[in-house]
Amino acid sequence: MxxxxxxxxxxxxxxxxxxxxxxxxxxxxxxxxxxxxxxxxxxxxxxxxxxxxxxxxxxxxxxxxxxxxxxxxxxxxxxxxxxxxxxxxxxxxxxxxxxxxxxxATMLLIEDDKLELDQPLAEILPAFADMQVQKTYDGSITDLEPAERPITIRHLLTHTAGLGYSIIQKGPIRTAYERAGVIPGQVTRLPLGEMFGRGTPAPSLKAFADNLAKLPLVAQPGTRWSYSVSLDLLGRVIEVVSGQPFDAFLKxxxxxxxxxxxxxxxxxxxxxxxxxxxxxxxxxxxxxxxxxxxxxxxxxxxxxxxxxxxxxxxxxxxxxxxxxxxxxxxxxxxxxxxxxxxxxxxxxxxxxxxxxxxxxxxxxxxxxxxxxxxxxxxxxxxxxxxxxxxxxxxxxxxxxxxxxxxxxxxxxxxxxxxxxxxxxxxxxxxxxx
Missing domain, CATH: 3.40.710.10 (DD-peptidase/beta-lactamase superfamily)
Structure with missing residues (x-):
């Protein structure tokens, strides 16, 4: 490059x-x-x-x-x-x-009446019930305010949940994502350092979701389009609601x-x-x-x-x-x-x-x-x-x-x-x- x-x-x-x-x-x-x-x-x-x-x-x-x-x-x-x-x-x-x-796949569960588009995420994953939000986008991760509304399935589908992305965010929130293993994918086995991301992904979707819930949001839910790990989190939602591993559900x-x-x-x-x-x-x-x-x-x-x-x-x-x-x-x-x-x-x-x-x-x-x-x-x-x-x-x-x-x-x-x-x-x- x-x-x-x-x-x-x-x-x-x-x-x-x-x-x-x-x-x-x-x-x-x-x-x-x-x-x-x-x-x-x-x-x-x-x-x-x-x-x-x-x-x-x-x-x-x-x-x-x-x-x-x-x-x-x-x-x-x-x-x-x-x-x-x-x-x-x-x-x-x-x-x-x-x-x-x-x-x-998420729409299939909505079709099955196992999910609702505007259902709060916390009804499925309770750890997301009381989220904190950065007062400044990509700013301090200690200067926070409470979320004004719950994250919903609609928000996850549309990148409006206020979640971040280690490939998008800057500053301390990106570092926090990397340290928590909230890593969005893989690129290579070659030792190319920071070029392709730091940190080790969480060992399971459950651990990924649990770690993500402990991190502050980058924006108030439902207020801003910000590319995010929300579709990765939906993988965890799908496996909890369906009772199947996410990859098995897709298959x-x-x-x-x-x-x-x-x-x-x-x-x-x-x-x-x-x-x-x-x-x-x-x-x-x-x-x-x-x-x-x-x-x-x-x-x-x-x-x-x-x-x-x-x-x-x-x-x-x-x-x-x-x-x-x-x-x-x-x-x-x-x-x-x-x-x-x-x-x-x-x-x-x-x-x-x-x-x-x-x-x-x-x-x-x-x-x-x-x-x-x-x-x-x-x-x-x-x-x-x-x-x-x-x-x-x-x-x-x-x-x-x-x-x-x-x-x-x-x-x-x-x-x-x-x-x-x-x-x-x-x-x-x-x-x-």
Whole structure:
């Protein structure tokens, strides 16, 4: 990375995914666009340009309409200098694209009447009953005031609970998070020091939640959008309410019904031949950061990170998106209720909270993902710290995902260029039709 660009804040934030979200509002509404899967020349050119220029090792895009099989664009190999081509079944660290999955898992429990959107968190995790709040954001962790209202499930889904993130916060609160093991994910086994975070993650979701409850909030609940560990905490909520380990719940309620057989918190040793290498961009050059055969993802994580922990394939993530554009149906089976999908992909921000100046600027926020407003209504998605991005346009039945592996995501403009390339191809389809 060039200078300070290798910031811890950049590593897992993933929210840059729809930083060019306005481009998604240009998706044409014409029937001609909906009728044609066609070719995606702008997306193909984007992938080919980055791979040919050796900026990234590979790039795979999966784009589709409704319940149809996706169109696949694939360039490059699993690692620079290797011969194995990347494709729809290659494995990628999706980091914060885990958040929409955790968000929809939460919606399943709301659908089951085991949770309520505005239910106080303390009814499930009593340790969060009497929270203290920093008087100054990222200021002193001893100059505190009582929380004015309880944290709710809505707040956790939308990053408005007042929780922090060690990759976002500064000063003593960040240090307190690190010392408490409130660490949001993993990057590499290599000894790269502060570049990729300090501290050891708590040994379980229970310990993570218990330690988090002892730390002050960075903002009053329900008043500010601040990217946070809230989706990780929802993993603990899910396991308490469901009576199952969080990863087991995901497998039973989402991964198995959707045929997502290549999505894990730990990559099985038998599948390492499909795993891509993740790269760090050093002075513009990609250098191996998490080589596939020595990947940190081959070992068990400290706990299943609901905010940034999954490895998945383009095929699997497309299946998740296909369920969303089907309003809960997938291959003739109902996985979620239509009402749960509509609610989870709608703007759930508390009244008075706006996203100006944040990673979700210009949009609302739903169950773990950014949602479009106005003409962009119906668009839901998020991205990952290693350059991945995916969204579903429920109104138009479009789903789109782009997969590559480099850090930090904002070192290259790929996540903003992908929506623009999709929009350009859709406009061409509409004109041709």
């Amino acid at each position: 060039e200078g300070a660009a290798m910031s811890r804040r950049a590593l897992l934030r993933g929210g840059a995914l729809l930083g060019a979200g306005a481009a998604l509002g240009t998706l044409p509404l014409g029937r001609a666009a909906l009728a044609q899967a066609g070719r995606w020349p702008s997306v193909a050119a984007l992938a080919e340009r980055y791979v040919r220029g050796r900026k990234v090792a590979n790039m795979v895009a999966a784009l589709g309409w409704g319940q149809r099989a996706p169109d696949v664009i694939a360039h490059g190999t699993l690692a620079i200098g290797q011969a194995v081509p990347a494709g729809i079944d290659s494995l990628y660290r999706i980091y914060s694209m885990t958040k929409p999955i955790t968000g929809m 039973e309620r989402l991964f198995d019904p959707l045929g997502m057989t290549s999505t894990w918190f730990q990559v099985p040793a038998s599948e390492v031949g499909r795993l891509t290498t993740n790269y760090g961009l050093m002075n513009g050059r990609p250098l191996p950061l998490d080589p596939a055969r020595a990947s940190v993802y081959l070992g068990p994580p400290a706990f299943p990170f609901g905010g940034a922990g999954l490895v998945s394939s383009p095929r699997d993530y497309d299946r998740f998106l296909r369920m969303l554009v089907g309003y809960g149906e997938f291959e003739g089976k109902r996985v979620m209720s239509e009402a749960a999908v509509r609610l989870g992909t709608s703007n759930l921000l508390p009244e008075g909270v706006n996203t100006a100046g944040t990673l979700a600027a210009g949009a609302g926020f739903g169950a773990g993902g950014r949602v479009g407003l106005g003409e962009q209504a119906g668009i839901y998605g998020w991205g990952g710290a290693a350059g991945t991005i995916a969204f579903a346009d429920l109104k138009r039945g479009l789903r789109a995902g782009l997969f590559t592996q480099y850090m930090p995501a904002d070192a290259l403009p790929i996540q903003s260029e992908f929506p623009l390339a999709v929009a350009a191809d859709l406009e061409a389809m509409a004109t041709a039709g």
